[in-house]
Amino acid sequence: MTIAEFWRSQQFSYLATYSFNRGPKLAALHQATSKAIEDLKQSIPSSRFMQQIKLRRQLAELEKQMQMGLYRKRLTNQQLIMDSTADQVAVIKCNSLEAKQVDAIFRATPGEVVYAACPPVYRDALAFYDEQGQLLRVLNICFGCLFMETNDEVAVGANVNIYEALRKLFIDLGHPIEDHEH
Helix, strand or coil: CEHHHHHHCCCCCEEEEEECCCHHHHHHHHHHHHHHHHHHHHHCCCCCHHHHHHHHHHHHHHHHHHHHHHHHCCCECCCCCECCCCEEEEEEECCCHHHHHHHHHHCCCCCCCECCCCCCCCCEEEEEECCCCCEEEEEEEECCCCEEEECCCCEEEECHHHHHHHHHHHHHHCCCCCCCCC
């Protein structure tokens, strides 16, 4: 699906931009996970045999999360629950100047669509809401490898110019996007 097709299919009252998977909240999550790993390693030897099996599974899962966590994170999980590292940066009403900027970016003349050659690390997102504040859909964005994916795992293609314009808009809105992300 192209970004223009994605954008035309959205029916929303407002959207919010989110920054996640970075900063102090991510550091705190890593610290807590590291502590949990150490605690499990300490408790395994003194546990009963069946308990050791359970604790080793927990340890393996935590270690896997630490290794691959950045690559698997999305703004929301399958139940649309926000990631613990998420910070809402901006709210954009559907008829606002910012919404018109997003519309202009996403409806720009399509060029060659860029697809990632690396696993994306999502750190920014657009979340679409209805009038009651119900979350409708999420567009996860990786500016490092130029890749977008919806919360229902649909890849959304865009050209480099769209990513550059979107990056500029996000920075103008207050997103802490680093030049060296990824």
